[in-house]
Amino acid sequence: MDGYATHEVLNQPGALHDIDLFSSDRPLTEAVAAFGAGWAAPHLAATGASAGSARVQHLARQANRHLPELRTHDRFGHRADVVEFHPAYHELMGLVFGQATHSFAWTHQQPGAHVARAALSYLWNQGENGVCCPMGMTHASIAALRHDAAQLAEWGPRINRAAYDPAVAAPQAKRGLTVGMAMTEKQGGSDLRATITTAAPATARRGTGAEYRLTGHKWFFSVPMSDLFLTLAQTESGLSCFLAPGWLPDGTRNRLKLQRLKDKCGNKSNASSEVEFHGLHATLLGEEGRGIRTIIEMAHLTRLDFAVGSSGLMRQAVSQAVHHTTRRRAFQRSLVDLPIMRAVVADLAIESEAHLWMSMRLAWALDRSAADPAEALLSRICTPVAKYWSCKRAPAVVAEALECHGGNGFIADHLMERLYREAPLNGIWEGTGNVICLDVLRSMAREPETVGAFLDEVGQARGAHPRLDAYAADLAHRLRDPAGLEPVARQVVERMALALQASLLLRHAPAAVSDAFCSTRLDGDWGHAFGALPRGVETGAIVERAGVGMAA
């Protein structure tokens, strides 16, 4: 008896923690090896053990309970514009940045470096999502800085240091840096050309690196304590991209005023603010009037990171579901041995593995883009495909996995509750679903060769499954003329994602998983809810493969 006079605590599975999230994840270790990043396994295993530790789960719970607070003024009445965090958040940031999750792809020159970094992100998206926003933006900022060799040389090495420094100081004085991105204004986030913040030259110098002063606002500014941030403002030549420090070299706050913090549905440990710029000191990055072109390269990386992140969320949800249903008993059997429950968990596992392979394949395409034009085309067209589909599926997967836990899953003590509130977010920032689908169509229209690169990739599995052959042929027909696809853009992009996932599973996953995927997702015998599988699916083998929780 553990302290109750009335009853014993029975049949409660306990927490799934203190596991190496990398080594215990068979599909992930296989994907990392298949896409050229096996050399990073020791670092991934160390990070997997950290992100999967009881300590990180404790810190994540604390950081999401004790939320960031905005302090606009100090006690003497001066503007301060700082955000104060619980120590748990700083500890988490120290771990994620200390493990080079933001910089691994830039500091390792080997092929597979982007795959390894994507795997790091996948692991941390199972640890705590609130640190993944600054981690992902800091990683991606290097792509935008490449528009200016001098600014890249100045900041790149500092950004890439494997360190987090919470000090309130100018970036020049800090051990490690975080980078944010403030684009969205009140009147429009998707339509960035509607930006009304203005930038005026501060000196006679023009061109990238020139000093400007910015006046206006941003409606969303996550990570307001970031040491540097990228932002957009209108110049005489149009919308332009700027790099601004959070603090000036003399240690004073750059000319910005934090208005308030957003009270968010999820992602609560991370601060997201509203901000006004009052003559913000900033330098032009890239050409005047080409701001979207400059920042879009950063967005390409953050979009991949959200596909990876949503895949990580799904993996964590499935791991929790396998763990719980394996240990919880009802009607004299483990839940997972009840045929309907086994079908639900297997279906979730199929879904999760499909997203993993898609996101890692696109990280591999990114890795090889510089050397192989076909890989660059694939990355261009399929990164938004993956962003759309993985972000769309994550909330559905998490909701079903939550239900596998019965009432416990809905209670705020449980990790599932946090995943549930987190899951829709990746579909919103860095481009909502519609905007992302339109981006896919735009790629096809501007670079018709992207369609061929996509179909060639899907065709790598030609002959492996009749359903995929028929599905790919139909898709090739639909994509013959991208003009006029806008009203059916979601249908087309969804089909592209499913064809890509099927092709990858047929080439890389066991037949139990790939056959089940093709016979359900490719116009197959499948219901609208998870678990509505046809007869004959090898659910036992699929659940066995998915489960870190299976080894009791």
Ligand SMILES: Cc1cc2nc3c(=O)[nH]c(=O)nc-3n(C[C@H](O)[C@H](O)[C@H](O)COP(=O)(O)OP(=O)(O)OC[C@H]3O[C@@H](n4cnc5c(N)ncnc54)[C@H](O)[C@@H]3O)c2cc1C
């Ligand atoms: C927690 C959180 C943190 C954020 N942090 C940041 C940040 O740090 N920096 C930053 O810049 N932004 C940030 N954002 C903002 C986010 O990027 C925007 O909310 C997003 O881009 C959508 O813009 P919007 O909110 O203005 O919606 P809108 O652009 O008004 O879109 C509303 C709806 O209309 C649809 N829509 C828009 N255009 C079209 C079209 N052409 N065709 C069809 N449908 C369309 C969209 O898909 C969407 O469903 C954050 C958002 C959240 C929720």
